Amino acid sequence: MKEIIEKSLEKSISYQKYRILISDLLSEGKSTGPYQSAAITNYSLLNDRRMKRLDKTLKLSEETVQAFQNIEEPQTWLVLTEGWCGDAAQNLPVIHKIATISDKIDLKLVLRDENLALMDLFLTNGGRSIPKLIALDKNNTVIDTWGPRPTVATKIVTDYKEKNGVLDAQLKEDLQVWYNKDKGASVQKDFMTLVKNTVSKEV
Numbered sequence: 001m002k003e004i005i006e007k008s009l010e011k012s013i014s015y016q017k018y019r020i021l022i023s024d025l026l027s028e029g030k031s032t033g034p035y036q037s038a039a040i041t042n043y044s045l046l047n048d049r050r051m052k053r054l055d056k057t058l059k060l061s062e063e064t065v066q067a068f069q070n071i072e073e074p075q076t077w078l079v080l081t082e083g084w085c086g087d088a089a090q091n092l093p094v095i096h097k098i099a100t101i102s103d104k105i106d107l108k109l110v111l112r113d114e115n116l117a118l119m120d121l122f123l124t125n126g127g128r129s130i131p132k133l134i135a136l137d138k139n140n141t142v143i144d145t146w147g148p149r150p151t152v153a154t155k156i157v158t159d160y161k162e163k164n165g166v167l168d169a170q171l172k173e174d175l176q177v178w179y180n181k182d183k184g185a186s187v188q189k190d191f192m193t194l195v196k197n198t199v200s201k202e203v
Contacts (some may be wrong), residue, residue: 001121005140008118009078012108015096022048022083032083033113040084047089054093054184064188067195068101075105075143076136080112080119086176087149088131094184095133098191124148135194144194150186153178
């Protein structure tokens with residue numbers, strides 16, 4: 001596992017470079033990943049707009065700021081993502097803003113489809129769901145994981161599937177409406193638990 005993680009870290013990029021990559025690909029009518037189509041490009045274009053809006057408007061709670069200012073040991077947050085992923089577009093700006101609170105946190109991103117060996121170590125219910133965050137200590141040992149969406153949103157998806165049997169276009173629309181109303185609050189709550197877990201495991 002450690003070898004796979006370290007190889008992925010070597011290929012990782014910053015949040016800023018990821019945003020530039022998405023924009024550059026869109027200027028060519030493309031998205032990230034090996035499979036290209038008009039639909040995927042349209043998803044990426046919409047997600048790029050979402051991320052730009054969140055980067056400008058997102059506010060962190062005082063509780064979140066205080067919690068992450070108190071991190072003492074360095075850690076790396078390695079996130080698997082893709083430009084066409086709606087959950088990634090809604091959650092990555094929040095994760096990035098949280099990571100900027102502390103100079104102990106180093107946020108690194110890798111594309112899922114270029115790092116399937118890593119992805120397959122961190123499946124969600126057997127699926128390659130993204131975004132997936134892997135929190136690593138200074139020795140690149142896994143101390144926690146998060147993803148692909150906030151706990152509250154996960155329950156929305158689970159309940160919908162139980163009721164309707166499938167995850168369809170209506171669910172995707174409902175989920176985006178929920179994200180827009182939530183404004184990153186649920187991600188922050190999840191990460192309050194994450195920081196408690198990582199601190200306790202480092203002690």
